[in-house]
Amino acid sequence: MSGLYTSLTMAARALSAQQLGLEVTGNNIANVNTAGYARRTIEFAAVRPYSPMSAGNGVEVTGIRSIRDRLLERRVREEVPGEGRARQLAELLQVVEAGIGTAGNSIDGRLTEMFGSFARLADAPTSAVARADVLNTASELTRSFHEIAGRMSDAQRQADTRVRGTVEEINAVAAQIAALNRSMGTAVLETRLPLQDQMSTLLRELNTLVNADVVERPDGGMDVTIGSGRALVIGAESYRVDAVSQPPSGLAAVQAGGRDITLEIRGGRLAGAIEARDTAIPDYLTRLDAIAYEMVRQVNTVHQGGFDQLGNTNQDFFAPLASATGAARLIEVDAAVAGDGRRIAAAGVNEMGDNTVAKGLANLRDALVLDGNSASLVDGWSRLAYRVGRDTRSAIDGLKTQHDIVEQIDALRDSVSGVSLDEEAVQMIKFQRAYEANARFFGTVDETLSMLFQIIGR
Amino acid sequence: MRLTFTASMRDSYEGIQNAAERMVKYQRQVSTGIRVGVPSDDPSATATVISEKAAKASYEQYTQSGDSAEARLAVADTLLSDIIDKLAAARTAILGVQGSAATPVQLENGAQELASFRDAILEDLTTSFRGTYVFGGAAGTVRPYSKDVNGVVQPYAGSTREMSVDIDRNRPVTVVFDGSAIAQGSDPADLFATFENAIAAARAGDSAALQTASHDLLRAFDRASQAQSSVGSSLRAIMDHTATLEEAGRSAKARVASLEEANMAQAISGLQQSEIAYNAALGATARSTRRSLFDYLG
Numbered sequence: 001m002s003g004l005y006t007s008l009t010m011a012a013r014a015l016s017a018q019q020l021g022l023e024v025t026g027n028n029i030a031n032v033n034t035a036g037y038a039r040r041t042i043e044f045a046a047v048r049p050y051s052p053m054s055a056g057n058g059v060e061v062t063g064i065r066s067i068r069d070r071l072l073e074r075r076v077r078e079e080v081p082g083e084g085r086a087r088q089l090a091e092l093l094q095v096v097e098a099g100i101g102t103a104g105n106s107i108d109g110r111l112t113e114m115f116g117s118f119a120r121l122a123d124a125p126t127s128a129v130a131r132a133d134v135l136n137t138a139s140e141l142t143r144s145f146h147e148i149a150g151r152m153s154d155a156q157r158q159a160d161t162r163v164r165g166t167v168e169e170i171n172a173v174a175a176q177i178a179a180l181n182r183s184m185g186t187a188v189l190e191t192r193l194p195l196q197d198q199m200s201t202l203l204r205e206l207n208t209l210v211n212a213d214v215v216e217r218p219d220g221g222m223d224v225t226i227g228s229g230r231a232l233v234i235g236a237e238s239y240r241v242d243a244v245s246q247p248p249s250g251l252a253a254v255q256a257g258g259r260d261i262t263l264e265i266r267g268g269r270l271a272g273a274i275e276a277r278d279t280a281i282p283d284y285l286t287r288l289d290a291i292a293y294e295m296v297r298q299v300n301t302v303h304q305g306g307f308d309q310l311g312n313t314n315q316d317f318f319a320p321l322a323s324a325t326g327a328a329r330l331i332e333v334d335a336a337v338a339g340d341g342r343r344i345a346a347a348g349v350n351e352m353g354d355n356t357v358a359k360g361l362a363n364l365r366d367a368l369v370l371d372g373n374s375a376s377l378v379d380g381w382s383r384l385a386y387r388v389g390r391d392t393r394s395a396i397d398g399l400k401t402q403h404d405i406v407e408q409i410d411a412l413r414d415s416v417s418g419v420s421l422d423e424e425a426v427q428m429i430k431f432q433r434a435y436e437a438n439a440r441f442f443g444t445v446d447e448t449l450s451m452l453f454q455i456i457g458r
Numbered sequence: 459m460r461l462t463f464t465a466s467m468r469d470s471y472e473g474i475q476n477a478a479e480r481m482v483k484y485q486r487q488v489s490t491g492i493r494v495g496v497p498s499d500d501p502s503a504t505a506t507v508i509s510e511k512a513a514k515a516s517y518e519q520y521t522q523s524g525d526s527a528e529a530r531l532a533v534a535d536t537l538l539s540d541i542i543d544k545l546a547a548a549r550t551a552i553l554g555v556q557g558s559a560a561t562p563v564q565l566e567n568g569a570q571e572l573a574s575f576r577d578a579i580l581e582d583l584t585t586s587f588r589g590t591y592v593f594g595g596a597a598g599t600v601r602p603y604s605k606d607v608n609g610v611v612q613p614y615a616g617s618t619r620e621m622s623v624d625i626d627r628n629r630p631v632t633v634v635f636d637g638s639a640i641a642q643g644s645d646p647a648d649l650f651a652t653f654e655n656a657i658a659a660a661r662a663g664d665s666a667a668l669q670t671a672s673h674d675l676l677r678a679f680d681r682a683s684q685a686q687s688s689v690g691s692s693l694r695a696i697m698d699h700t701a702t703l704e705e706a707g708r709s710a711k712a713r714v715a716s717l718e719e720a721n722m723a724q725a726i727s728g729l730q731q732s733e734i735a736y737n738a739a740l741g742a743t744a745r746s747t748r749r750s751l752f753d754y755l756g
Contacts, residue, residue, distance in 0.1 A: 032463050097496050103504055103718070104511040112515040119519050123526045123623050126589050126598045351617050353590050353598020353634060359624055365516065366627060378512040386505035389497025396498060407472065411465050418462030425751035 004449050010047075010058035011442035017044060017059045018438060021431035024064060028419045028427075036201030038066040038417035040193065066193045068200075072413040074214075077203055079406050081211035081267025086399035088272025089280070092159050093392040096281060099151030100388055107148060107291070108381045110141040115365035121346050122358035126309075131341030135333065138317070142331045145292050149328035152285050159277035160251045164243040166209050166270045167254060173206045174224065174238040181221035182236035192220055211267030227264030230256040251277060280391055284384060285328070291380040292331045293324035294369050299361060306345030306357030315345060317361075463750070470743035477736035484729035487720035494718050503717040510717070514710035521703045524625040524696045530633040531693050534592050537582045538686040541640070544582070545679040548575040548653070552672045555660045569660040576653035580611055583637050593637030596621050602637040603650065611650035614638035625699055631692045640681050649678040 024042045031037040042064050047057035100106055114137040121130040180202065184195050199222060206212050206224065212232060215223045224233040231239050241261075243252035254262045254270070262278070265271045296318040303317040319332045337343045348356030370380040487493055497504040548571075554560075555568030583593045584603055594602040595617030602616030614637055621634035642648035652674040659667030 094496075094498070097498055100497070102495070103507040108508045108512055109515075112512050116515065116519045119523055119624070123523055124588055124590070125621075347596070349596065349619060351596040351598065351619060352600075353594065353617065353621055354596035354619060355621055355623070359622075359630075362519075362624070363627075365512075376512075378508065382505045382508035382512075385497050385508055386501050389499075389501030389504050392496075392498035393501055407468070410468070414462045414465040414468075415460045418460070418464050420460055420462045422751045423460070425755060429755070 004445050004452075006057070007445045008442065008449075010056075011438050011445060013047070013060060014058050014438040015435060015442065017042075017061050018431045018435040020061055020064075022428065022435065025424050025427045025431060029421065029424050032419045032421065032424075034197070036197045036204065037419070038068045038193075038197060038200070039419045040064050040066050064190070064193070066196065067417050068196070069413065069416045072409060072416060073200060075409050076406065076413060077207045077212075077214065079402065079409060080204055080207040081271070083399065083402040083406050084208040084269040085267050085272040085275070086395055086402050088162065088269040089276050090272075090392065090395035090399045092155060092162070092273065092276035093280060093388070093395050095158065096152060096155045096276075096284065097388050097392045099155065100148055100385060103385070106381070106385075107141070107144050107288075108378050108385075110137070110144045111295070111377050111381065112365070113137045114141045115362050118358055118364075119362035121344070122355040122362055125346040125355040125358055126352050128341060131344050131346075134344055135338060135341055138333050139338070142318075142333060145288070145328040145331050149285065149288055149292075149326075152281055152288065153329075156251075156277050156281045156285075159273045159281065162273040163254065163270060163277060164252050166268075166273060167241050167243040167252075170206065170209050170226075170232070170241050170270070171238070173202055173209065174232045174241075177202050177206065177222060177224060177233045178236050178238035181217070181219075181233065184217075184221040185219050185236065196220060207268060209268045210265060210270045227256065227261040230259070230261055230264070232256075284388060286324075287380065287384045287387070289324045289327040290370065291328070291377055291384070293321055293327035294380075295364075295377050296321050296327065296331060298364050298367065298369050302357060302360045302364065303345050305348070305360075307347045307350045307354075308345045309342035309352055311350055312343065313345065313350075315343065317344070466746055467743075470739070470746060473739040474736070474743060477732055477739045480732040481729065481736050484725050484732055487725040488722070488729055491720055491722070492718060493720040493725075500717075507714055507718050510710050510714045514707055514714065517703045517707035517710060520624065520626050521700055521707065523623050524631075524700045524703065527623050527625055527631050527633045528693060528696045528700075530587055530592070531631070531689050531696070533585070533587045534633075534635065535686060535689045535693065537585055537592060538640075538682050538689060541579050541582045541682045542679060542686065544575045544578050545649075545675050545682060548572055548656070549672050549675050549679070551575070552656060552660070552668050552675070555663075556665050556668050560663065565660050565663055569657045572653060572657045572660060576611070576650060576657070579653075580605070580650065583641060590621075590634060591616060591637075593635050593640065595619050595634060595636045595638075598634075603641070610654065611648075614641065614648065625696055626703065629699070631696060632688075635685065640685050641678065643677065643681045645674060645677060647674075649675065652678070 021042045021044075024040050028039050043062045044059050045062045047060050049056045114134070117130070117134045117137040121127070121134050124130045177199065180195055180199050184192060184199075187195060199220075203212070203214060203222065203224075210226050213225045213229070215225075217223060217235065221235065222233070223231075223235065226232050226241070230241075232241065233239070239257065242255045244255050245251070246253045253260045254265060254274070262274060265274055300316045300318055300320060304314050307313045308315060315336070316334045317337055319330075319334050321327050321330060332338075334343075346358035347354035348360075365378070366376055368374060368376055368379075370377065371383070375383065486495065494500045494503050494507065551568055551571045555565050560568070580603055584601055585592050586594075590598045591600070591602050593616065594600055596619035597615070597617035598621075600615055600617075602614055603611055604615070605611050616637050618636045618638060620632050620636050622630035622632045625631050638648065641650065645652075652671050655667060656671035656675070658664075659671060
């Protein structure tokens, strides 16, 4: 049979246990908005009685643990790179999309205006005003090509800047993970819980940047690889990823240990930036260049067959281009023509009033000269605008889908690991009431002892 | 399933965000009247709108070319009418001085009258419109006929190459004519030489020469009439075709509008619905964040 002192000790232990329970609850409430935090629970166990005649020795705290579902946390890490990639791609393609202008007010509108001015020249081949009009519209068209090519190149550089920035962020996160691994290796079991929370947050952050494979270490730390198994963090060591400028473009290749791993990156913001920079935008630029190059070639071919007002023939209207590469950036009206409207060849014979060539130039508007002679120049632009729109739409839709998936997994994770204020309120009341009851028990034992002391003292 | 504060807040935020996005989308449609603002709003509609706008601009350009051609042809028609009238009058004047009854004064008057018809026709054949001679062919700014210092009209200096403009794809209409085809045709001499012969014959009272000149002028009359008939046909074709082009332009415009422009009734209704959804999402969030067990403690 236990004595009153034992009861006092038992009550004191119970008070401490309930107080700790309150602390855990308080900690949960305090971290309700902390990213990566997994709610804690306190585990009690009844203390075994010392003798068969004992009711028991009260309660003891056997541990505090965080409630985690490793499967859900892995699913989050698997889905987050897709969201990061789609978000980055959507952001960058929206920049490109904004730069190509609206239907009728971009290259298509300028092309229509220039060919319209050729038609007006055909109507009045001797008119100086019509010739000036041709020069103005051609100049506007070349300016539009320059502007749009410039905006696309800017977007490509912006994507490159993001590649470089993201690589630096990856290195920073990798260094933090390595530091955490170091801490975990030396931490006692009780102090690992906050480190696990931080690790969870960092791994999610890393996967937002780049798809990373994670292997858990026996001490609770994580080894991380990216690409085709390139080490990023092994134990307490992190291995740098570098963005190295490549000639001639100057765009950065992603290197790990001196090897180019750009093509190995499949997910995360880094993949989105690389895809926009190396695939989507170059494709648009190539198509834009093809339109500019083919227009220059076709207009020059027709123009060369004509006579200008000074009797010259075999002259170019646009400065000739060696190849389609960079055509949209380099396109210019031939300097001699730009300086003197009389140099525009409108006539098919050396007679000032003839308009055969001007008509031929105007008819190029509908000529099928692109994509294997299946599309006019305006059709080419229309296909480019469609492609930009389709890719952007696809990236936005992909982002929404991926975001929804991550949201759902986050909700599932939260249902396991998240802090419920209602639940914590119940816990708080529970521990408070338990504390009160134990305090009352303590008081009762104390009163009993006092009474005994009083009897002894008489 | 356990419901947590964070999940509840995230759901609330998502709800507000989605409703706000829909509201902004409809708000933009209502304020601009445009459904397709950027290509990603509807990529295939964007591509179609670009093609339709180009087609519309093409119709407008051909309509403009048709209008311009119509104006030129109307001038040519007037000039040819005048030439035909003058040629008919010249033949009448020749008839007046033919025969032995004419006095020298009458012969001289007849010669003077013929000279004035010649000058009038010369003026018609050297009329320019918008900087180019109507009957100068592709020579454009080169005066097709002119007099030398002795007042003799020189041979045709214009071009025999005529100029046409397209009033539609592969549909050319001649708007600048070869003056020599009217004034000379396949004759050995042009009508101004015929006039010179007729004037000399009138003064000399040479009936045979006057008779020859009358025949030559009749052939010139036929050529001018034929040219006018061709001009008339072209004018009718332009008028008919302009109506077709205008209709095609209206259709293209309607197609662009149906693709690009917002359906206002739908947009306004969508705006109202999304506004209600937005307010509901705000209200639900405010309500759910007020409610927790903590509100009922102590």
